[in-house]
Amino acid sequence: xxxxxxxxxxxxxxxxxxxxxxxxxxxxxxxxxxxxxxxxxxxxxxxxxxxxxxxxxxxxxxxxxxxxxxxxxxxxxxxxxxxxxxxxxxxxxxxxxxxxxxxxxxxxxxxxxxxxxxxxxxxxxxxxxxxxxxxxxxxxxxxxxxxxxxxxxxxxxxxxxxxxxxxxxxxxxxxxxxxxxxxxxxxxxxxxxxxxxxxxxxxxxxxxxxxxxxxxxxxxxxxxxxxxxxxxxxxxxxxxxxxxxxxxxxxxxxxxxxxxxxxxxxxxxxxxxxxxxxxxxxxxxxxxxxxxxxxxxxxxxxxxxxxxxxxxxxxxxxxxxxxxx
Numbered sequence: 001x002x003x004x005x006x007x008x009x010x011x012x013x014x015x016x017x018x019x020x021x022x023x024x025x026x027x028x029x030x031x032x033x034x035x036x037x038x039x040x041x042x043x044x045x046x047x048x049x050x051x052x053x054x055x056x057x058x059x060x061x062x063x064x065x066x067x068x069x070x071x072x073x074x075x076x077x078x079x080x081x082x083x084x085x086x087x088x089x090x091x092x093x094x095x096x097x098x099x100x101x102x103x104x105x106x107x108x109x110x111x112x113x114x115x116x117x118x119x120x121x122x123x124x125x126x127x128x129x130x131x132x133x134x135x136x137x138x139x140x141x142x143x144x145x146x147x148x149x150x151x152x153x154x155x156x157x158x159x160x161x162x163x164x165x166x167x168x169x170x171x172x173x174x175x176x177x178x179x180x181x182x183x184x185x186x187x188x189x190x191x192x193x194x195x196x197x198x199x200x201x202x203x204x205x206x207x208x209x210x211x212x213x214x215x216x217x218x219x220x221x222x223x224x225x226x227x228x229x230x231x232x233x234x235x236x237x238x239x240x241x242x243x244x245x246x247x248x249x250x251x252x253x254x255x256x257x258x259x260x261x262x263x264x265x266x267x268x269x270x271x272x273x274x275x276x277x278x279x280x281x282x283x284x285x286x287x288x289x290x291x292x293x294x295x296x297x298x299x300x301x302x303x304x305x306x307x308x309x310x311x312x313x314x315x316x317x318x319x320x321x322x323x324x325x
Contacts, residue, residue, distance in 0.1 A: 007288040008034035010069035010093075012060055012084060014047040017098060018075035022051040024280035031288055034070075037063025060084060064091045071121065071287060074098060077166040079173025082107050089114050094121035096287050100178040103325045105311040112303045121291055123283075123301040126186055128255040130282035130300055132273040137241070137248055137260055138190060140271075145262060146243035148221065152191055154184035154254055155228035157212075157235035167231060174209045175322065177202075177313055181213065181229030183255040185316075187239060188217065188225040189309055196220055198312060202320035210320050217312075 009025060011018050014036060025033055033053045038044035041058030048056040057063040064072065064087045071094040076084050078100045088095045095115070101108040101124045115122035128134055141149060158180065160167040168174050177185075195217035202213025212230035219225070228235070237252030246264035250257050256279045259272035276282060283301070290298050297303050318324070 007031045007291055008068055008070045010035045010037065010063050010066060010072040011075060012037050012063055012072050013075040014038045014043045015075060020278055021073055021075065021280050024277035025284055026051065027277045028281050028284045031284055034068050035063055035066045061087065064088050064093060070094060071096060071291060077172055078178055079103060082111065085111055086114060089118045089120055092118065092120060094291060096123050096125050096283070098125045100182050101306055101310060103173050105307055105314050108307045108310040112307055119296060121296045122303060123287065123298045124306045125283055126301060127280050127283040128183055128186065129190065130286045131256060131279055132275060132282065133257045133259055133271065136271055136273055140248065140262065141191060141241060146241065146247060147245035149191055149241055149243050150223050151242040152188045152225040154187045154239035155235050156180045156183050156237050156253065156255060157230035157233050159234060160231035168205065168209065170207050170209050176211050176229050176231040177213060177316060180231065181227065182309065182313065184227035184229060185312060186309055187255065188227060189305060191241060192219050192223050192225060194308060195312065198315050200316040200319040204321060208323060210317060210322050213320050215316050
């Protein structure tokens with residue numbers, strides 16, 4: 001890509017997350033919505049009218065083969081990602097894929113290998129990693145503001161609508177861990193890296209999906225992390241990072257923060273960095289910067305970490321009692 005031409009985005013699927021992404025895309029200079037694809041032409045046309053897309057395609061295949069698209073945002077449920085991402089690679093398209101990347105680590109590793117073989121850009125849309133406040137928090141921790149991190153706690157919960165099939169149907173990949181638990185797990189991984197041990201427990205629905213759970217993770221450094229997730233209760237959705245010299249408190253919802261507070265004794269210092277739109281704009285900026293630099297992987301959205309976190313989720317789900325998928 002040239003450094004001056006707009007990045008031309010295609011959006012694959014037209015659900016609620018695609019609407020939010022498209023709204024933020026309009027806020028990012030030098031990026032444009034070139035096309036949208038749906039399995040129903042009418043849905044694609046309606047989406048294109050709402051968001052100003054130049055072209056509406058009545059199939060995913062047509063979108064994937066649109067020569068006027070540089071990168072495709074895959075917005076289908078994670079149970080479909082393996083099926084929907086591979087044709088993008090085969091058409092030479094760069095891809096930003098919604099989280100969770102797939103239903104299990106082996107499939108995620110296979111997609112990563114496919115992307116590398118085709119030489120195209122690929123990333124999981126873990127937008128929390130690109131949030132300016134999350135990035136600044138990581139910098140402060142790395143600079144030793146609270147000393148070596150010894151404890152991290154993060155939890156995220158909401159009440160899932162009963163009529164939203166993707167959140168309840170095992171055939172669609174429903175899992176509270178894959179949907180929201182991935183955020184606290186990714187947060188602790190950003191700060192502590194690979195765990196040595198994981199101990200998890202949870203509650204399953206009548207159909208065998210995890211609807212609530214928690215896990216304790218330990219690390220070679222001596223640190224410990226505690227995470228919790230649920231789709232049947234409203235939690236405080238906060239996070240705390242603690243060390244011998246102080247702590248960093250992140251208010252709810254911690255994965256899309258507009259600020260955080262560094263606490264050292266009686267001193268409190270609050271950082272508040274502006275967030276564009278809902279926050280998806282920052283992952284759009286990151287992908288565009290990588291494409292313009294000729295990168296096939298993002299340092300903020302590292303593929304190897306994506307696969308590692310997926311393996312941790314596999315282990316957590318195994319311990320909770322969810323059947324392998």
